[in-house]
Amino acid sequence: MSIWEYANPVKFIRTTDKVLPYISVGAAVALVGGLIWGFFFTPDDFRQGSTVKIIYIHVPAALMAINAWFMMLVASLIWLIRRHHVSALAAKAAAPVGVTMTLIALFTGALWGQPMWGTWWAWDPRLTSFLILFLFYLGYMALWAAIEDSDAAADLTSVLCIVGSVFAVLSRYAVNFWNQGLHQGASLSLDKETNVDDVFYQPLLLSIAGFVLLFLALVLLRTRTEIRARRIKALLARERIFD
Amino acid sequence: MIAILIRDLRLAVRAGGGFGLGLAFFLIVTVLVPFGVGPNSEILKTIAPGILWVGSLLACLLSLDRIFALDYEDGSLDLLATAPVPLEGVVIMKALAHWVTTGLPLVLAAPILGILLNLESSAYVWMLASLAVGTPALSVIGAFGAALTVGLKRGGLLLSLLVLPLYVPTLIFGAEAVKRGADGADAGLPMMMLAGITLACAALLPFAAAAAIRINLR
Amino acid sequence: MKLSVDNLAVTRGGVPVLEGVSFTLEAGQALLLRGPNGIGKTTLLRTLCGLQEPLEGEISVSTETMAYGAHADGLKATLTVRENLMFWAHTYGTDNVDAALERFNLTELADRAAQNLSAGQKRRLGLARLLVTGRPIWVLDEPTVSLDTASVALFGDVIREHLAGGGMALMATHIDLGVEAEELDVAQFKAAPPKESSDFDEAFL
Numbered sequence: 282m283s284i285w286e287y288a289n290p291v292k293f294i295r296t297t298d299k300v301l302p303y304i305s306v307g308a309a310v311a312l313v314g315g316l317i318w319g320f321f322f323t324p325d326d327f328r329q330g331s332t333v334k335i336i337y338i339h340v341p342a343a344l345m346a347i348n349a350w351f352m353m354l355v356a357s358l359i360w361l362i363r364r365h366h367v368s369a370l371a372a373k374a375a376a377p378v379g380v381t382m383t384l385i386a387l388f389t390g391a392l393w394g395q396p397m398w399g400t401w402w403a404w405d406p407r408l409t410s411f412l413i414l415f416l417f418y419l420g421y422m423a424l425w426a427a428i429e430d431s432d433a434a435a436d437l438t439s440v441l442c443i444v445g446s447v448f449a450v451l452s453r454y455a456v457n458f459w460n461q462g463l464h465q466g467a468s469l470s471l472d473k474e475t476n477v478d479d480v481f482y483q484p485l486l487l488s489i490a491g492f493v494l495l496f497l498a499l500v501l502l503r504t505r506t507e508i509r510a511r512r513i514k515a516l517l518a519r520e521r522i523f524d
Numbered sequence: 525m526i527a528i529l530i531r532d533l534r535l536a537v538r539a540g541g542g543f544g545l546g547l548a549f550f551l552i553v554t555v556l557v558p559f560g561v562g563p564n565s566e567i568l569k570t571i572a573p574g575i576l577w578v579g580s581l582l583a584c585l586l587s588l589d590r591i592f593a594l595d596y597e598d599g600s601l602d603l604l605a606t607a608p609v610p611l612e613g614v615v616i617m618k619a620l621a622h623w624v625t626t627g628l629p630l631v632l633a634a635p636i637l638g639i640l641l642n643l644e645s646s647a648y649v650w651m652l653a654s655l656a657v658g659t660p661a662l663s664v665i666g667a668f669g670a671a672l673t674v675g676l677k678r679g680g681l682l683l684s685l686l687v688l689p690l691y692v693p694t695l696i697f698g699a700e701a702v703k704r705g706a707d708g709a710d711a712g713l714p715m716m717m718l719a720g721i722t723l724a725c726a727a728l729l730p731f732a733a734a735a736a737i738r739i740n741l742r
Numbered sequence: 743m744k745l746s747v748d749n750l751a752v753t754r755g756g757v758p759v760l761e762g763v764s765f766t767l768e769a770g771q772a773l774l775l776r777g778p779n780g781i782g783k784t785t786l787l788r789t790l791c792g793l794q795e796p797l798e799g800e801i802s803v804s805t806e807t808m809a810y811g812a813h814a815d816g817l818k819a820t821l822t823v824r825e826n827l828m829f830w831a832h833t834y835g836t837d838n839v840d841a842a843l844e845r846f847n848l849t850e851l852a853d854r855a856a857q858n859l860s861a862g863q864k865r866r867l868g869l870a871r872l873l874v875t876g877r878p879i880w881v882l883d884e885p886t887v888s889l890d891t892a893s894v895a896l897f898g899d900v901i902r903e904h905l906a907g908g909g910m911a912l913m914a915t916h917i918d919l920g921v922e923a924e925e926l927d928v929a930q931f932k933a934a935p936p937k938e939s940s941d942f943d944e945a946f947l
Contacts, residue, residue, distance in 0.1 A: 416688070416689040428676065440672070444729070452693050455717075
């Protein structure tokens with residue numbers, strides 16, 4: 282029993298059939314719980330007032346925006362090395378979810394920035410990096426959409442994802458170099474000293490868990506759709522050739 | 525491999541336009557900017573490094589889709605792929621040919637356009653140096669983008685969408701070097717970063733580009 | 743030298759089109775591939791030349807011994823006839839451009855730009871490239887398209903000389919070149935439709 286068994290589309294669909302409902306319910310519970318707890322049962326920040334509460338959407342969305350790209354990178358590598366179709370399709374499925382997360386992070390950031398910094402947008406390194414990440418997502422999805430042949434599309438987008446990842450990291454450092462920013466330091470880190478207070482921290486963790494589960498559920502769902510779409514395409518190709 | 529470089533240069537010269545087009549575009553962009561922002565020479569002086577870099581980047585973009593698309597259409601790319609030269613070598617030579625026909629003229633024209641934009645006199649050296657060091661990276665990154673989209677009928681627009689985000693680090697360090705030169709500050713660090721990007725791109729991207737071409741040919 | 747192909751399966755757009763393709767070719771022999779349009783002749787030739795990966799099977803010789811001649815000639819319109827050939831000569835590290843021009847009756851046209859050639863002349867220039875490569879196995883896809891009768895006969899002579907010199911030729915063509923050659927009907931290798939099964943696998947096919 283190896284993990285690669287799930288690379289078989291049939292096995293993947295059967296397994297996700299069983300798992301998906303639990304993940305979806307888990308996502309809903311964690312998300313609703315985390316957000317209600319965060320919005321209504323935490324005190325206002327002494328400096329930022331109630332605007333701080335957007336953190337419960339902003340931070341998890343930003344985390345997932347980056348992690349979605351990272352997941353696509355891993356899936357692309359698996360496709361290039363082991364040629365599992367499900368892996369390539371999972372990368373394809375994750376991109377629109379990732380780009381949505383990026384947009385949520387950018388918009389909630391703007392909403393938060395307006396009262397705090399007095400501006401909707403600043404060319405701050407973090408903000409700029411997310412804008413660049415957004416462009417990378419757009420290019421990746423456009424390449425998928427443009428290429429007819431499924432395997433060639435999977436191959437080329439994987440190559441783009443790998444090269445893009447290197448350039449994304451490079452851009453992050455370049456942007457840092459280019460402008461020191463307004464953005465506050467990380468809200469979360471493994472180093473407990475710099476973290477936000479426990480009162481905010483616990484509901485934040487819960488809503489992050491909710492976003493992770495939501496991302497997982499959406500990607501699994503979309504991967505199932507992609508597998509079926511790919512299956513239809515293959516059947517049509519077969520009909521053209523053999524009938 | 526030198527044969528490929530010579531052939532591409534000869535083609536660019538014979539086809540006409542190949543040389544001039546990017547350069548003319550660069551000139552027009554630079555001339556248009558003052559119409560947009562006003563003739564205030566202080567403002568122009570401040571934005572000159574950025575305008576010159578963005579202008580050369582866009583001019584570079586114009587001719588990218590020709591790097592492989594023409595050879596793909598007339599079948600030469602198939603024949604090159606079966607010829608006894610590594611495809612990686614073909615990529616680097618074609619990127620070099622693109623740089624000689626597009627990047628190099630931009631480098632040489634930039635000081636003249638700098639006068640139009642009232643560029644600080646101390647910045648000219650850095651303008652020349654940063655473009656000379658940075659534009660090869662633009663050509664190599666562009667060749668990678670062109671390799672990704674070579675199989676597509678109308679790949680031009682997609683090519684821009686794929687390549688422009690990859691240009692961000694080069695643009696940042698290039699423009700920063702000129703800006704620091706203009707301010708009389710030490711531009712060594714951004715210049716080193718720029719050189720690093722160019723060398724790393726030239727060393728690694730041909731492999732990715734060659735892989736993309738092989739995928740597109742099969 | 744001997745070219746043997748064993749149990750080769752080739753795909754187009756991810757779908758297997760030919761399978762179990764096997765044949766051998768000795769030095770001095772030519773093989774003509776026959777079969778209806780769309781059966782996969784071009785795909786087979788491209789696979790042999792290493793432009794795409796076979797699904798399975800073995801090819802006994804390296805692609806380094808082959809010269810591929812495709813539908814398109816890969817000519818550059820603004821280069822002269824000689825410059826076009828010189829480029830390939832440099833790429834392949836050979837220098838018999840003049841002989842190749844002479845052999846295909848192109849010497850008089852040597853300094854004319856390729857864009858001013860007729861279709862048949864372009865094709866002859868494309869075929870002259872084969873002589874310049876100096877490679878023993880010629881893999882040709884419809885080499886006689888747009889050639890007139892005299893040029894077809896000329897090309898037949900060139901093939902015969904190549905074979906007499908120990909070369910080999912593998913051609914997809916419907917025209918009689920007057921060359922002693924075996925024929926291989928590709929249609930017999932047509933891939934069978936995959937069996938229906940609920941447990942569809944990796945390739946979705």
